[in-house]
Amino acid sequence: MAETARHPSESRYGNRPTMKDVAARAGVGLKTVSRVVNSEPGVTPDTERRVHEAIDALGFRRNDSARVLRKGRTASIGLVLEDLADPFYGPLSRAVEEVARAHGALLINGSSAEDPEREQELVLALCARRVDGLIVIPAGDDHRYLEPEMKAGIATVFVDRPAGRVDADMVLSDSFGGARAGVAHLVAHGHRRIGFIGDQPRIHTATERLRGYHAALTDAGITVEDSWVSLGPTDPARVRAAAEAMLAGPEPVTALFAGNNRVTVTAVRVLAECDRRIALVGFDDIELADLLGITVISQDAATVGRTAAEHLFRRLDGAAHPPVRVELPTRLVPRGSGEIPPA
Amino acid sequence: MAETARHPSESRYGNRPTMKDVAARAGVGLKTVSRVVNSEPGVTPDTERRVHEAIDALGFRRNDSARVLRKGRTASIGLVLEDLADPFYGPLSRAVEEVARAHGALLINGSSAEDPEREQELVLALCARRVDGLIVIPAGDDHRYLEPEMKAGIATVFVDRPAGRVDADMVLSDSFGGARAGVAHLVAHGHRRIGFIGDQPRIHTATERLRGYHAALTDAGITVEDSWVSLGPTDPARVRAAAEAMLAGPEPVTALFAGNNRVTVTAVRVLAECDRRIALVGFDDIELADLLGITVISQDAATVGRTAAEHLFRRLDGAAHPPVRVELPTRLVPRGSGEIPPA
DNA sequence: TAGGCCCTGGACAACGTTGTCAAGAGAATG
DNA sequence: CATTCTCTTGACAACGTTGTCCAGGGCCTA
Incomplete structure (x- = not known):
């Protein structure tokens, strides 16, 4: 009786051919197949042809999992961001x-x-896969869990927000300066009562932009009132409520500064329903904002992504300098909504 | 003299601890560590504690590359799309x-x-990584190169456009029906001269939408003139030129049907500069389209992605029925631009 | 023709994990 | 106290590839 096959491989779907199979079919050694597959020198044209024929006949494709195990590098990097569906992150991801x-x-x-x-769960899963490098847009504010991984050689670049309690490369936008310029722009157009609607305070960019807001108003000698500022989740309901509150009451704001693209979108909707003409400047550019005449502080997502990725690969190529902190400039783009005078 | 270390692992960066190292430190066998790491039964609480201590002390993390090699499944899937920066694909990707x-x-x-x-290069790279499954938004029209891979067990779902010369699961939007409804909408509002600007004819959705356009006009007893139709790349310059051509001349079109979101965006810009009021219906919804009053044929990218991914995992879970072809409905969303009467 | 060199090809171990199997300790049973 | 049974544990091979090293054959030179 034939011995029953019961190795795990036998039960695996597909049973793809391996280099061993190709070698047998071509009548050459295993290593020779490896050489052909990797275009290594030292194989006669004739042998090479036989191997290629066997490869085509069997439908062989190199198993990169095994290759990775042997070589120690996966030729893959991980990108952890907040939400790929957010129009800011699509271009960023594409650039990376x-x-x-x-x-x-x-x-x-x-x-x-x-x-x-x-975030942590994702990052550690990527580390277990042994990605060569990581680009992280942090959600949390403590990244010490990454220390062993970084020490073990996984290059890491933090983007958009600084790393928490860990020394690493960072690529940030000038949130403070951008917000300050945007709010100053509103002040320059005569506004004295300016609302700020931003993201949750645990998010670094949110507080930086708020800081910029405060700085601009302080520069102008204006004292901020509590009711002008609202931080929190940026879902439409919350933002709408915040905006409507600022626009109601005896002394409503005459202008709004929106802390990110999601806030801007909702603010535009609210202002469209408002009978007064309220000025608006938003952080982050938005598609079609030109047609809607929305003044924004623009930061180029693709540049952010590209910069981060380039730093990452420089590390992977061996750059050993101390961690750097890159700050990318923002740009004020006047399109109308920010130039509306106070009512 | 001590023997010089020269195994490749010695030169590899980091030299992460392995299960063997953990085992040595905890004073247990290799397999016991494996059991603890994978929460397999049959380990005394005391042993388990010792192993955990060793894991923490060494900063061990399981190497999933090796795991994958042994188990044959990578617990990863590949998604090949056209452009992650396109606002249609962000939400799709996120849903997947x-x-x-x-x-x-x-x-x-x-x-x-x-x-x-x-596309092929990417897909084959993913196959070499042995992703468990693939979701592909095809760029090409011949996917026979995937046959050996699919036969070898890589589940594949084609999305948005049908697979070329290969029998596989597909998740499509009703491009024909959607375009037909959109153009019929314009006809119903009195238009007889309607322009169509779409993507390159080798893209399936482009020709399907054009077919819907023709059907709607034929239904209305209108004979399409060549100058009303323009297919080609959807970069702003080409679309702008096409739109301007249709709007010029002695008998300009009174309405435009835009074949996808990129075309719509450019069309909106062109129409904004035009002195006449031209009607517009676009395929695909766009952020802020409500505020701009753009009538669209909406297909939900997230639903498309989710549907495709669910089909894929059903296959991975063993579903063996013949390939299915799912067609998702589209929805006409009137917002103003499609209801403008002919000048 | 002998000696040396280069070129091609293959045997073998190793990468770090998991599946199989057997051994040993202890508990339970007669 | 002998026997069986259960439970924990570890030795070993295998996953498919690549790096190392050696063997054999052909060619050149002296």
């Missing part, structure tokens, strides 16, 4: 992908949904 | 990611940039 591609690496994406626990 | 996450899988993204060769 382009750089990765230029370096022969694939990109694994994950969305943290602004949840620190989920 | 959510489903993958629910199944414990990671997502590897790639953009084909609408280049068939790049």
